[in-house]
Amino acid sequence: MDTRSLGVFLSVAETLNFSRSGAALHMSVSAVSRTVARLEAEVGQPLFERDRRNVLLTRAGREFREFARRTLGEWQHLQRQLGSEGELAGEVSLYCSVTATRTLLAPILASFRSDYPAVDIMMHTGDQADGISRILGGQDDLAVSIRPLELSRRMDFLPLLHSPLQFCMPAAPCQVRERVLEDLARGGIQWSGVPLIVPERGTTQEMLEDWLRERGIRPRIYAQVAGHEAIVAMVSLGLGVGIAPQLVIEASGVGEGVEVLSLEEAPLPVLSIGLAALRQRLASPLVRALWDVAGRTYPAAL
Amino acid sequence: MDTRSLGVFLSVAETLNFSRSGAALHMSVSAVSRTVARLEAEVGQPLFERDRRNVLLTRAGREFREFARRTLGEWQHLQRQLGSEGELAGEVSLYCSVTATRTLLAPILASFRSDYPAVDIMMHTGDQADGISRILGGQDDLAVSIRPLELSRRMDFLPLLHSPLQFCMPAAPCQVRERVLEDLARGGIQWSGVPLIVPERGTTQEMLEDWLRERGIRPRIYAQVAGHEAIVAMVSLGLGVGIAPQLVIEASGVGEGVEVLSLEEAPLPVLSIGLAALRQRLASPLVRALWDVAGRTYPAAL
DNA sequence: TGTTATCTTGCGTAAAACGCTAAATAGTGG
DNA sequence: CCACTATTTAGCGTTTTACGCAAGATAACA
Numbered sequence: 248m249d250t251r252s253l254g255v256f257l258s259v260a261e262t263l264n265f266s267r268s269g270a271a272l273h274m275s276v277s278a279v280s281r282t283v284a285r286l287e288a289e290v291g292q293p294l295f296e297r298d299r300r301n302v303l304l305t306r307a308g309r310e311f312r313e314f315a316r317r318t319l320g321e322w323q324h325l326q327r328q329l330g331s332e333g334e335l336a337g338e339v340s341l342y343c344s345v346t347a348t349r350t351l352l353a354p355i356l357a358s359f360r361s362d363y364p365a366v367d368i369m370m371h372t373g374d375q376a377d378g379i380s381r382i383l384g385g386q387d388d389l390a391v392s393i394r395p396l397e398l399s400r401r402m403d404f405l406p407l408l409h410s411p412l413q414f415c416m417p418a419a420p421c422q423v424r425e426r427v428l429e430d431l432a433r434g435g436i437q438w439s440g441v442p443l444i445v446p447e448r449g450t451t452q453e454m455l456e457d458w459l460r461e462r463g464i465r466p467r468i469y470a471q472v473a474g475h476e477a478i479v480a481m482v483s484l485g486l487g488v489g490i491a492p493q494l495v496i497e498a499s500g501v502g503e504g505v506e507v508l509s510l511e512e513a514p515l516p517v518l519s520i521g522l523a524a525l526r527q528r529l530a531s532p533l534v535r536a537l538w539d540v541a542g543r544t545y546p547a548a549l
Numbered sequence: 550m551d552t553r554s555l556g557v558f559l560s561v562a563e564t565l566n567f568s569r570s571g572a573a574l575h576m577s578v579s580a581v582s583r584t585v586a587r588l589e590a591e592v593g594q595p596l597f598e599r600d601r602r603n604v605l606l607t608r609a610g611r612e613f614r615e616f617a618r619r620t621l622g623e624w625q626h627l628q629r630q631l632g633s634e635g636e637l638a639g640e641v642s643l644y645c646s647v648t649a650t651r652t653l654l655a656p657i658l659a660s661f662r663s664d665y666p667a668v669d670i671m672m673h674t675g676d677q678a679d680g681i682s683r684i685l686g687g688q689d690d691l692a693v694s695i696r697p698l699e700l701s702r703r704m705d706f707l708p709l710l711h712s713p714l715q716f717c718m719p720a721a722p723c724q725v726r727e728r729v730l731e732d733l734a735r736g737g738i739q740w741s742g743v744p745l746i747v748p749e750r751g752t753t754q755e756m757l758e759d760w761l762r763e764r765g766i767r768p769r770i771y772a773q774v775a776g777h778e779a780i781v782a783m784v785s786l787g788l789g790v791g792i793a794p795q796l797v798i799e800a801s802g803v804g805e806g807v808e809v810l811s812l813e814e815a816p817l818p819v820l821s822i823g824l825a826a827l828r829q830r831l832a833s834p835l836v837r838a839l840w841d842v843a844g845r846t847y848p849a850a851l
Numbered sequence: 852t853g854t855t856a857t858c859t860t861g862c863g864t865a866a867a868a869c870g871c872t873a874a875a876t877a878g879t880g881g
Numbered sequence: 882c883c884a885c886t887a888t889t890t891a892g893c894g895t896t897t898t899a900c901g902c903a904a905g906a907t908a909a910c911a
Contacts, residue, residue: 587868
């Protein structure tokens with residue numbers, strides 16, 4: 248019996264539907280099934296009555312639900328109580344890009360500091376693309392990141408907002424801009440002729456690669472750059488056409504200097520931006536606190 | 550947080566000594582250390598104050614101890630309550646040798662049937678040597694077995710009584726008996742001349758092999774037989790010198806027909822005989838019930 | 852009768868837990 | 882004062898567990 252299993256059981260006891268609980272808990276149906284089966288073996292009695300069509304709590308199941316609620320409640324209470332005592336001792340380390348600090352993180356951190364004034368936040372900034380590996384490597388507790396295409400099972404991701412990936416070009420007249428405008432007037436961009444400034448690594452780099460491959464485009468890469476902010480900066484200098492989340496383009500100091508290229512016929516994917524953390528670390532009350540504040544700050548996150 | 554961790558914590562909270570708790574719980578010190586460390590990370594505060602010499606509960610630790618006691622108590626209560634309701638449905642399967650049924654098991658089963666009249670016991674008998682593999686293979690819940698030399702971590706073993714492994718020879722005058730007596734009179738058995746009847750496999754077979762190897766003895770194997778009872782039977786027929794636990798020799802119907810050979814200068818090991826089960830299965834209340842009854846029936850087991 | 856929704860099971864893989872051994876540290880006795 | 886013991890923690894390789902995927906099974910439904 249562990250807290251995770253209790254959570255799964257309570258979810259199923261509420262939905263009375265293994266599949267829906269699985270979806271809600273971000274786990275496969277089979278994992279839910281086996282978790283319940285394990286509990287039943289430990290208790291020695293079936294907790295649910297399933298007849299392929301309906302799932303119902305047995306009498307034992309109802310009693311177990313009481314126990315589960317009580318135990319889980321007390322555990323969380325204890326965690327909060329003891330955990331918050333330790334605020335002074337602990338600190339939460341957070342990895343994010345410069346843009347994230349000013350946009351997404353600002354309201355979260357404001358809330359957090361007023362709720363938990365005693366917690367120190369150790370913030371590291373850098374290329375957003377490195378966030379996931381820093382989390383996996385245990386170097387930071389939390390990272391603001393784009394949801395990776397493949398999410399490790401050790402990790403949890405809390406989506407906070409969405410922003411489309413966009414191409415952008417210099418706003419001021421220059422060779423690159425004229426070339427793009429000409430192409431657009433003729434009906435389509437000749438990618439082979441446009442200098443492209445792309446992310447060096449990370450999710451957006453993979454997405455762009457997929458997008459190009461699907462369309463059979465062999466682009467002319469002008470530069471591979473670490474950090475979307477740097478890409479936008481280079482674009483604003485007229486060095487080429489770049490790619491970055493719309494959020495970054497808008498928030499960049501040089502926002503005036505670049506213009507979004509909207510390719511309606513073949514849009515780039517929309518990014519899910521949020522917090523990433525190891526499940527393990529999320530058991531720590533400090534980390535969980537920041538996570539929860541973030542979720543409350545962006546309730547539309549769903 | 551899971552029940553196992555709570556148990557470890559409570560043990561350490563009592564002994565205030567990681568090593569001793571490790572020994573008591575049949576786990577390594579490092580496992581104890583890490584289990585406590587995990588709990589501390591989950592709670593967000595140290596539960597023990599350790600200064601290399603002393604281990605003390607912190608204030609958080611004392612609060613956690615209350616929680617742990619309460620939770621573990623309720624869990625066990627629930628397990629017993631719901632588990633015993635299910636008696637009618639469940640059955641416990643038990644693997645043992647014929648001898649075990651009549652000796653070791655008799656008092657246990659008597660107790661058990663009066664305590665839990667509704668539980669069916671599905672008993673399978675056979676060569677004791679197969680018990681461990683039947684447990685590991687999940688074919689039976691419990692097995693009466695000799696403690697294996699290597700105990701899988703998935704398994705738990707409850708020692709109930711001890712019995713020395715013994716050589717035995719025919720009690721009636723015959724060629725084999727005379728030969729042995731002659732050898733003994735001259736100071737030592739000439740193993741190469743004595744027909745030996747040995748276990749086909751299992752712990753006693755391994756032990757005998759070790760014993761022989763250590764002494765550089767190349768025995769004359771007359772027969773490899775499955776089951777100690779069969780060995781004793783063959784010995785009583787005058788076919789050779791056999792090896793079996795003293796318990797089996799005494800309990801065998803042909804006990805009169807065989808005589809124990811006491812080799813004081815180089816005794817065979819003493820066997821620990823008891824119950825074996827998968828830890829997993831022991832979580833089931835039914836299995837646990839029989840296990841507990843056995844422990845109560847042989848309290849001198851320690 | 853085919854389709855859909857739902858739970859369970861087999862199999863290969865990824866993560867967690869463990870034991871062993873070594874390191875670090877403090878008390879003890881010769 | 883130093884060897885020696887007792888104790889907790891950390892690295893490393895191995896065992897055990899949990900998971901996701903895909904197939905199986907079963908019942909409702911169209």
